[in-house]
């Protein structure tokens with residue numbers, strides 16, 4: 656299973672909190688139940704999720720909203736909007752992106768993490784059925800992590816996301832790689848290396864996750 660790294664993003668959030676002072680606000684869109692970032696204690700965290708069960712199990716959000724990130728109507732804006740591994744589950748990721756941008760205050764941060772649809776993992780996920788994802792998580796990752804049906808649209812590919820946010824500042828971006836259970840990991844790494852060489856270095860099939868942080872223009 657691949658995890659996103661958080662140190663660089665934690666530092667950006669801490670800087671923003673210093674600038675904006677106590678009470679700076681965060682909205683996690685598709686919050687689920689796991690907190691990824693070290694929000695300073697003074698920040699107020701809101702969580703939006705389509706699943707009441709996920710919201711119930713979330714213990715860190717100060718405020719919770721039940722709704723669909725693609726259609727939710729909110730006139731409030733937040734200093735930081737976060738969406739980690741949510742866009743790949745949506746039928747209309749661009750509607751969600753437009754909403755999240757609208758919910759971000761000028762100068763605020765929008766933090767996204769998605770699987771890279773153009774990686775081997777992304778393409779396999781896109782073109783295989785949901786029962787296969789279940790099986791893969793059990794056998795290859797040895798994980799019981801609850802999984803959700805994916806749509807994995809090409810409009811969430813890294814370049815497409817950057818195009819969507821043209822005009823806003825990219826303050827951080829990075830790729831993450833998979834860490835499979837042994838012995839699959841050795842085989843997987845060998846295959847990724849071979850594909851990279853065969854593509855003459857043009858394709859990075861091992862870059863399975865992508866994290867992007869933008870600062871919204873004024």
Ligand SMILES: C[S@@+](CC[C@H](N)C(=O)[O-])C[C@H]1O[C@@H](n2cnc3c(N)ncnc32)[C@H](O)[C@@H]1O
Nearest residue numbers: 685686687689704705706709723724739740741
């Ligand atoms: C893979 S989980 C990620 C949860 C959390 N962000 C994390 O990283 O642990 C996807 C989450 O998105 C939520 N979700 C899926 N579709 C949604 C939608 N249309 N609107 C809001 N939340 C949605 C799911 O209920 C689930 O909590």
